[in-house]
Amino acid sequence: MAIFEQIFQKYYRSLLIYGLKFIKDEDDVRDVLQEVFTTVWENQKYKLEETHLKSYLFNSVRNGCLNYIRHQSVINKHAENEKWGLQLYELNFYKSGETSLIEKEDLGKIYSAIDSLPVHYKEIIELSRFEGLKNKEISEKLKIPLRTVETRLFRALSGLRKVLTGNQIFILMNLVGEPVRR
Template sequence: MPTKLENKLLERIRKGDVDAFRELYSEYFQRLYLFAQKFVEPELAKDFVQDCFLELWKNRSKLQINNSFSAYLFTVVKNKCFKHFQKEKARLNVQDDLLLRLKQEELNFFMYSEKSILEFEINDRIRKTIDKLPPKCAEVFNESRFNGLQNKEIAEKLEMSVKTVEMHISKALKLFRDEFKDMSIFLFSLFFRKNQN
C-alpha cells in the first residue's frame, strides 16, 4: 500500500497539482531511466520513462495505486520494455531474437517481485548518497560497510587514527539517516547486512 506521504502526493496529483507532479517526476525519473537503460537503448529508455509520466498526468483524475509509487511506475516502464521486445521480434534474425529473449528473461526475473524493485531503488539511492560524501569519508564508509573491515583495520589501511575512522563513519551514517528517512529502518538495515556479508 502507498505510504501516507504517497497518498497525500497522489491526492494532490489527482487534483491537478503541477508542483506535486514535478516532485514525483524529480524523485523517480532517474531511477526509472537507469532501470529501463538496462534493457533498451538510452534514448528509448528516456522516451519510455517520459511516456510513463505523461500517461500518469493525462489519467491523473482516475489514477489508482494499490502498492507503492515505486512499484507502479517501475511496472509501467517494464511493460513498455516488454511491448518493445514484442515489436522487435518480427524484424530480427535468429541470433538477434535469441539475445532479445535473454533480455526479456532478465527483465522478467528482475521485475517479478517488489523485493527486486526495492533492491534496485536502494542501490541507486545508496550510490547517490555516497557521492555526496567527502572523498575520504566515502572511502572509509565503503571499507566499513561494503568490504567488511573493522575500524582498526581501516585505520591501518588508510593510515589514520581509529577515532578519525569513527568520525567519518558517524558522519556518513548521519547523512544516510537523513537521505533515507522516508524508508523503513528495518528494511534499510536488512539491506546493509546483506551487502556486508
C-alpha cells in the first residue's frame, strides 16, 4: 500500500495537468485519473519498473481522456437526435390543431424569409413545402425543366439557410402540405 501511495503522490499532479490538455473540465479529468489509478491498484501495475510505470500511467491517461471525449461525442449526438425527434413529434402533434407557440414564432420568421426571396425561388418553395408537390409535379405545373426546379429549390434553400436558424430550417423542411398561414 505504501508503494501505491508514493506513486499516487508522485504522479497525480502531472497526470492531472496532462489530462487537462485533452479535457478542459478538471472534474472529468479527475474521474479519468480515478479509473487509471483503480486499474493500477487492481492489476498491481505499481510493481512495474519506474520507466514502464510512468509510460503506462501517461498512456492510460491519454487513452482514458480520448475514450471520454468519444463517449461525450456519442452522448451529444444522441441528445441532438433526441432534440430533433421531439421537435418533429411536436410538429406532428400540432398539425391537427393549433400550432405550438414555438412553431408560430418560427413560422413568422420563415414566411418573412421566404417573402424576401426572388419570385421564381419563392414560387418553387411554396409549391414544394406548402402544397407538397414533388419536383416533377412542380416542373409540369410551371412548364419548366425538372433540372431548373431542382436548381431553384437548392438555391432557395441555400439562401434560407443563411437567414434562418437550424431549428427554423428543420420546421420548414417538415411543413409539407401545411397551408400557407400568414
